Amino acid sequence: MDADLLVEMALREPTEELLTPERLRELAERGERLVHYIGFEVSGLVHLGTGLISMQKVADLQRAGVETQVFLADYHSWINKKLGGDLSTIRRVAGGYFKEALRVSLRIAGGDPDRTRFLMGSEVYEKLGLDYFTSVVKVSMETTLSRVRRSITILGRKEAEALSFAQLLYVPMQVADIFSLGVNVAHGGMDQRKAHVIAIDIGEKAFGYKPVALHHHLLPGLSLDQEAWKRLVEAKSSGNKEEFTGILADVKMSKSKPETAIFIHDSEEEVRRKIMQAFCPAGEVELNPVLEIARYIIFRNRSEPFEVINKKTGERLVFSSYRELEEKFRARKVHPLDLKAAVAEELARILEPARKHFTEGPGRNFLEDLREIRITR
Structure with missing residues (x-):
């Protein structure tokens, strides 16, 4: 080895x-x-x-x-x-x-x-x-x-x-x-x-x-609010790993809170809706749920550039690494709504195999079976 x-x-x-x-x-x-x-x-x-x-x-x-x-x-x-x-x-x-x-x-x-x-x-x-x-x-x-x-x-x-x-x-x-x-x-x-x-x-x-x-890493929930986000950032800055992990465990993406989470077989419309409603403060890169998805999922095994389109001007910004995207977002060169639209589109593409497997393929019966069962937290 x-x-x-x-x-x-x-x-x-x-x-x-x-x-x-x-x-x-x-x-x-x-x-x-x-x-x-x-x-x-x-x-x-x-x-x-x-x-x-x-x-x-x-x-x-x-x-x-x-x-x-x-x-x-x-x-x-x-x-x-x-x-x-x-x-x-x-x-x-x-x-x-x-x-x-x-x-x-x-x-x-x-x-x-x-x-x-x-x-x-x-x-x-x-x-x-x-x-x-x-x-x-x-x-x-x-x-x-x-x-x-x-x-x-x-x-x-x-x-x-x-x-x-x-x-x-x-x-x-x-x-x-x-x-x-x-x-x-x-x-x-x-x-x-x-x-x-x-x-x-x-x-x-x-x-x-x-x-x-x-x-x-634990992904924060999409509906993270301003107060919880501030507590998370402060705990991370303090270096108190136990406090930080405890707070994040409370606000992480959770199946018991469906609007905080994107499920692997969500439809393209559901992915887009959830991302567009997500907490994404302008210029803030620490523990930003939308940037977290970009960092840990979209750029994970990426070889091709990632494109964000400014909906107002039509300008196309192209990023070859997550760090480039983060720097531009921090400098407010990327608007949150434009980032959300690009992340939603790419995430829906990445999840397409799971979506097809559970809606059209052999996983369909498993998903239907689960949906008949009462889910408890």
Whole structure:
């Protein structure tokens, strides 16, 4: 395995944090078998963050020779009361729509879904039996209750909210998943950081090794408001990673708030409408939802120029890199409405394979099945 390529691919955007590049390089240079996993709660429609951003990193790691796995966390979803808290419904969606949406997203991101294992949590637990329970107990013995409570924001709930005892099991189970699967490259969004740091801290003592943890960027929701945006920018400027991640987790693109999210199979009209209504303050480039889509999706694997047309003058501005676009927007040489129109058109083009797959192709039945199910937050 090429250690330089591995570290380069692991650090490539949308990666926000790699704990640590040195340990990842050491594993590669020792010739260790590198096993990745990313876990997903199974709930509603798959949006840009869940689909494309997550799968971009899977594609990067595939390219570097890492064995990639997607863990469909049906038991975690049940604990977190997704899809009405019905386990059979969760499994039905996991093995149908959700798996299909992630496979399509991986293909759009430049990866090969046939080279990634898709695992159902309950099937893994059934196979491992007592060994998995033992791993959960090991993690629990090495982790304090207060630390578990501080980590429950993984569930999308505040620490002060009333918890069931099952929800306290969520974090030890998530950490046990990593070691039960022999994972040494644990991957998730920045909101998964606390659980992964627990795995790093206890790994050597409880399981004989420390995994590497890779955390990708979270896309802010399209309807981010001025107050939330200011809080985000201030937290980022202060360097307080935990505060910043906590705020962003509250305002990230979310399937439970459909107008904040673009789903991978949205129609061209829906993509355009949502983008044109999105928060996009003139001249502001930090955590601007429309620029974020340009940066992390449109310019991701782009070789051709990106064009923005000034609707008033007809002037065509052509950008060969995201940085050029950002500089012009900061200088107010690009109007927000012109940017939105260009981003909407290009994003609709990128999502065309997913749209066709779920409206005209084999994914249609999966999407129709999901839409018959009541979606809960």
